Amino acid sequence: MKKKIVSAGLLCIFFFSPGVLSAETAKVITKENALREDCRFLSPVKARLKYGDQLEILSGDADWFNARYKNKKGCIHSSAVKEKKISLAGLAAPGSEPATEDEVALAGKGFNPQVEDSYKNRHADLDFRKVDSIEKYRISEEELFTFIRKGGLHQP
C-alpha cells in the first residue's frame, strides 16, 4: 500500500511539475530576422529566419537567447521571438481547446493583409505604395556598422 501511495505521489509530481517535462522553444514573431554568430546586432548571420520559424532555446538572458535552428547554433534577440514552453504533452483532451492566438494567426484572422486590402479598397485615395517604398528602403549592415564606428557610437 505504502509503495502504491509513493508511486502515485511520484506520478502526481511528475505530471503536475511543469519543469519536469518542459522544453523551451520559441517562435520568430518578426517578418524577418537572423540567427547571429554572437549575441549582438550586426554580428555575422548564421541563418536567415522568417515569421513562424521555430527555434530551440538553449540559454539566455533578458536581451539575448542562445538558440538552435536546423542544427545551427547562434544568438537571437529576445524581442524577435515568443517563448513557448512545451509541457504535459498529450494530457489535454484533444479537440477541447478554443482557438489560440497562434491558431487565429495561422488561420489568417485578426488585422492582417486581407483586412488591409479591404481597407485599401474603401480608401482608394490612400497610397500604400509609398508605405511599401518606405519599408523596402534598406541600409546594409556593413553601412550601418561603418556609420556607427565612424561616429564613435556604441555597437548594439
Added chain:
Amino acid sequence: MKRGIVLLLALAFLSSCATVDMGEIREHMGMITATAGAARKAMRPISDEEEYYVGRAVAARILSSYPLSTDQRLAAYINMVGQTVSLHSEKPCTYGGYHFALLESAEMNAFACPGGIVFITRGMLNAVNTEDELAAVLAHEIAHVNKRDGISAIKQSRWTEAVAIIGSTAAREYGSTEFSQLVDIFEGSVDDVVKTIIENGYGKSQEYSADKTALVYLSKSAYDPSALKNFLERTVEGGNASGGGLFKTHPATADRLENIKDDLPAEGADILMAQKRAGRFISEIR
C-alpha cells in the same frame, strides 16, 4: 502535532491522486486548458503583427497629408541615425522593423506610427542643429513605438469587439459579415491613432515618459543625452515652443525640460566625437 497534520494532508493529496485515473486527469486538463485559453484570448492585447498593419494604415493616412521626400541621401542618413538608436531600445525587433522617412513639410513635427515607421518633417530637420539632436528627436519617437503609445490610443471597446469576432470558435471560419465588421473596427482603430498623433497628442505622462526613455536610448547609443535638452531649450528661446505642429500636440516645452532635468547624466558624451558627428550632420543635411 503540526507534523502530523502535514503528513495527513500529504497522504490525502497522494491518495486522491492515486484514485484518479488517467482518463479523468486528461479530461480535467482539457477543461483547465480550454478555460485558460479562453481567458487568455479574451484578454489578449493587439499582437505585434496586428500593430504592424494598423501602423501601415496610419502611415498611409499621414502620407495623404504630408508629401514623402524623394531625397535618397537624406533617407539613408535619417535611417542610419534612427536604426542606431532603435537597436539600443528595449524592443529593437518589431514585426516589420523600424523605418524612418522624411516628409516635405515646413511644419516642425515628427510622428511615430505603431509598429515602427517614424516620420520627421523637413521643418524639424531644419530645426535640429546636430546629429545628436536629430537622434534625440528620433529617440523620443522610438520610445512611443516601444511603449505602444499609438496602439493604446485605440478605444478599448473597439478592441474588445474585435477580439470577440476574432477569437470566437466561429473565427476559424467566419463569413463576410464578421469580416466586414472586422474591417470597420480596423478603420476605427486607425482613426483613433491618427486623431491622437496628429490632432490631440498623447497624454502628458506618455510624452514625459518618452522624453525620459529617449535619454536612456541616447546614452546607450553614445549620443549626447543633453542634445534633447539643448534642442528643447533652443525652441523655447527661439519662440517656437508655442507654435503649431509638434508644439500643438506636446506638453509645454518648459515642462518637458523640467521633466528631464534630473535624468540628464552628470557626464556628457565624448565632445570630440560629438563634434565629429555634428560635422557629419552638416555635410549630410545642408
